Amino acid sequence: MISCSIIGATSYTGNELIRLLAKHPNVKFGCLTTRSEDPVLAAEMVPSLGKNDTLWIEKFDEKKVLKVSDVIFLTLPHTAAMEYGAKFFKAGKVVIDLSADFRFQEPKVYEEWYRVKHSATALLKKAVYGLPEIYREQIKKANLIANPGCYPTGPSIALYPLLKGSLIQAESIVIDAKSGVSGAGKKLSQVTQYCEVDENFSAYKVNCHQHQPEIEQTLSAIAGKKIKITFVPHLLPLQRGILCTIYLKRKRNASKQKIVETFEKFAGKQPFVRFLGHGKFPGLHQVQYTNFCDIGIAVDENSDGVIVITAIDNLLKGASSQAIQNMNIRMGFAETAGLL
Numbered sequence: 001m002i003s004c005s006i007i008g009a010t011s012y013t014g015n016e017l018i019r020l021l022a023k024h025p026n027v028k029f030g031c032l033t034t035r036s037e038d039p040v041l042a043a044e045m046v047p048s049l050g051k052n053d054t055l056w057i058e059k060f061d062e063k064k065v066l067k068v069s070d071v072i073f074l075t076l077p078h079t080a081a082m083e084y085g086a087k088f089f090k091a092g093k094v095v096i097d098l099s100a101d102f103r104f105q106e107p108k109v110y111e112e113w114y115r116v117k118h119s120a121t122a123l124l125k126k127a128v129y130g131l132p133e134i135y136r137e138q139i140k141k142a143n144l145i146a147n148p149g150c151y152p153t154g155p156s157i158a159l160y161p162l163l164k165g166s167l168i169q170a171e172s173i174v175i176d177a178k179s180g181v182s183g184a185g186k187k188l189s190q191v192t193q194y195c196e197v198d199e200n201f202s203a204y205k206v207n208c209h210q211h212q213p214e215i216e217q218t219l220s221a222i223a224g225k226k227i228k229i230t231f232v233p234h235l236l237p238l239q240r241g242i243l244c245t246i247y248l249k250r251k252r253n254a255s256k257q258k259i260v261e262t263f264e265k266f267a268g269k270q271p272f273v274r275f276l277g278h279g280k281f282p283g284l285h286q287v288q289y290t291n292f293c294d295i296g297i298a299v300d301e302n303s304d305g306v307i308v309i310t311a312i313d314n315l316l317k318g319a320s321s322q323a324i325q326n327m328n329i330r331m332g333f334a335e336t337a338g339l340l
């Protein structure tokens with residue numbers, strides 16, 4: 001049994017961590033924390049805890065967190081997370097940060113896209129990007145795991161086998177992404193209010209969404225050369241889920257059969273990637289409340305066009321359950337523990 005704490009436990013992703021970790025066979029809770037002076041009964045935020053009246057979300061107490069925790073999840077806004085992450089990492093804890101604060105290798109990329117100064121730049125090289133499908137071996141040894149962003153997760157997983165196998169033209173990647181509203185977190189903003197979202201569908205941050213450089217960093221590392229993408233996010237009038245339609249051009253030697261076989265082989269080794277096959281496409285219902293990334297493809301045999309469609313739950317494979325998958329890998333538990 002290990003002891004896990006969640007800093008920022010009142011957040012959407014913190015609530016999902018509580019829900020899942022409560023049933024994890026290898027975990028007990030350390031501290032669940034908030035900035036608030038008033039403790040909150042966890043079951044009031046996480047209904048699946050039922051009548052549990054002993055688990056509380058309490059005011060952050062650094063000494064207590066350090067004393068009782070083996071693994072610390074940070075579910076805080078970016079900028080806030082870097083300070084806590086640095087402190088806990090230096091104290092020898094395993095830190096899994098769900099924010100963007102440790103995802104970038106280059107501080108200047110983070111500072112340009114997030115428009116804040118990074119206060120723990122030395123740790124960026126020590127952090128491992130927590131996408132198990134690509135970095136499983138590195139995650140096994142990491143004490144600072146930068147959980148990926150919700151939008152980058154699906155496209156990075158799906159493009160990995162295609163780039164690795166050199167099957168697509170790397171300069172032709174267009175990602176048309178659509179997310180449910182929980183992707184924006186709990187903080188109030190006009191664009192996520194009910195009357196703005198309900199019965200509506202719109203693009204936002206075209207060419208300037210902060211997840212674009214994160215995807216480019218991952219794809220560039222796979223391809224071994226700098227990759228620029230076109231990334232267009234949209235807001236769906238739904239609570240949860242991200243569907244990405246990825247437009248690609250294949251290379252001459254990449255037949256439909258080769259592409260299908262490449263995905264079959266890749267997904268066959270991944271406990272949480274389901275390849276649906278050629279001509280079959282995922283919807284959000286089939287991934288909501290799961291840690292799965294579902295992938296479907298269509299190869300146009302009369303042109304070089306390839307369409308890849310990915311679906312995930314932004315709060316789970318895009319955040320909290322992926323964080324638990326990372327913890328399982330790091331702590332030597334079954335990768336699927338607490339997630340199926």
Ligand SMILES: NC(=O)c1ccc[n+]([C@@H]2O[C@H](COP(=O)([O-])OP(=O)(O)OC[C@H]3O[C@@H](n4cnc5c(N)ncnc54)[C@H](OP(=O)(O)O)[C@@H]3O)[C@@H](O)[C@H]2O)c1
Nearest residue numbers: 010011012013034035076078080098099150183185186319
């Ligand atoms: N939502 C998603 O789908 C998603 C997916 C992937 C990654 N992420 C990332 O995961 C992190 C958490 O996201 P979320 O959507 O779950 O957040 P959220 O619902 O907006 O909640 C953030 C929590 O952080 C605490 N907080 C806010 N400002 C703080 C500060 N300055 N210092 C310390 N604590 C502060 C608040 O708790 P108290 O007021 O109780 O202290 C709040 O409950 C973010 O960095 C986000 O970008 C989110």
